[in-house]
Amino acid sequence: MSEMSRRSVFLDEIGLGPLWLRRDGGAGLAGAELIKADVAPAVEIPAVPVPQRVEPMASRVQDNPAVSAWADAEPVSVPQAAVQAGISTAAMDWGQLQKAVAGCTACGLCQGRKNTVFGIGDSKAKWLFIGEGPGRNEDIQGEPFVGPAGKLLDNILLAMGLKRGENAYIANIVKCRPTDGTGRDRPPAADEVAACLPYLQRQIELIQPTVLVALGKTAALSLLGLDPATPVSKLRGSVHRYADRPLVVTYHPAYLLRQLGDKGKVWSDLCLAMSTYANAGE
Numbered sequence: 001m002s003e004m005s006r007r008s009v010f011l012d013e014i015g016l017g018p019l020w021l022r023r024d025g026g027a028g029l030a031g032a033e034l035i036k037a038d039v040a041p042a043v044e045i046p047a048v049p050v051p052q053r054v055e056p057m058a059s060r061v062q063d064n065p066a067v068s069a070w071a072d073a074e075p076v077s078v079p080q081a082a083v084q085a086g087i088s089t090a091a092m093d094w095g096q097l098q099k100a101v102a103g104c105t106a107c108g109l110c111q112g113r114k115n116t117v118f119g120i121g122d123s124k125a126k127w128l129f130i131g132e133g134p135g136r137n138e139d140i141q142g143e144p145f146v147g148p149a150g151k152l153l154d155n156i157l158l159a160m161g162l163k164r165g166e167n168a169y170i171a172n173i174v175k176c177r178p179t180d181g182t183g184r185d186r187p188p189a190a191d192e193v194a195a196c197l198p199y200l201q202r203q204i205e206l207i208q209p210t211v212l213v214a215l216g217k218t219a220a221l222s223l224l225g226l227d228p229a230t231p232v233s234k235l236r237g238s239v240h241r242y243a244d245r246p247l248v249v250t251y252h253p254a255y256l257l258r259q260l261g262d263k264g265k266v267w268s269d270l271c272l273a274m275s276t277y278a279n280a281g282e
């Protein structure tokens, strides 16, 4: 299946298809004659479909004082997190950071891990996607998002004109798999997040991404330093900041697999991320 078709299938799947293209293959829409992608001759579409206008939802949410308050909240400063956790990553290069993560014993999660999961992708990527932490499959393979949620994430990346490993980096808040007493996956605890965050911070400093996308509650709340009771729905639709970079919050792909009806919301969040990226002049 061609990339265009896969993208069209994904947009269709999330209730936003069919993908319409200009008959002459141009990128702009004004005055253009449109044809449906699956009956269209192979014409190029822009790599990243930046919307002319962000979904009205974004401004509606920004107009809501309760949400603006969340959006304005002070992000956790990572040097502060590093001091709390006693890890100094500030001077590490990429290789040193990888080694430090591989041998990390800063919290109890090191005891049960098979592998640390450093992250994957282009270390000079303009896009950084941040999940919660490794699950069972990721712990075994040492790579983030390799299960069904990972497949969905790959499709989402594709719909954005991105690809795992090409201009996108995928990391997690914690690098080791958190499990409960019965060996099942669980979200990381606050002390585990604090111990691990300096690694992600150094990754951000070295990668220098243009836009960060927080996938789900753990990523969003850990980065923004917010109360655990804050729902993701309150953080969507605004551009936050972390480590001096724009941060857009959306639902976790695993949540999306359970709540298929929210796929359109995720696409709307990603449109906000893409317009943020475009406005950053990249």
Ligand code: URA
Pocket (backbone or CB within 6 Å): 131, 132, 133, 134, 135, 138, 143, 144, 145, 146, 149, 172, 254
């Ligand atoms: N969920 C995450 O948040 N990260 C992974 O790497 C896998 C599943």
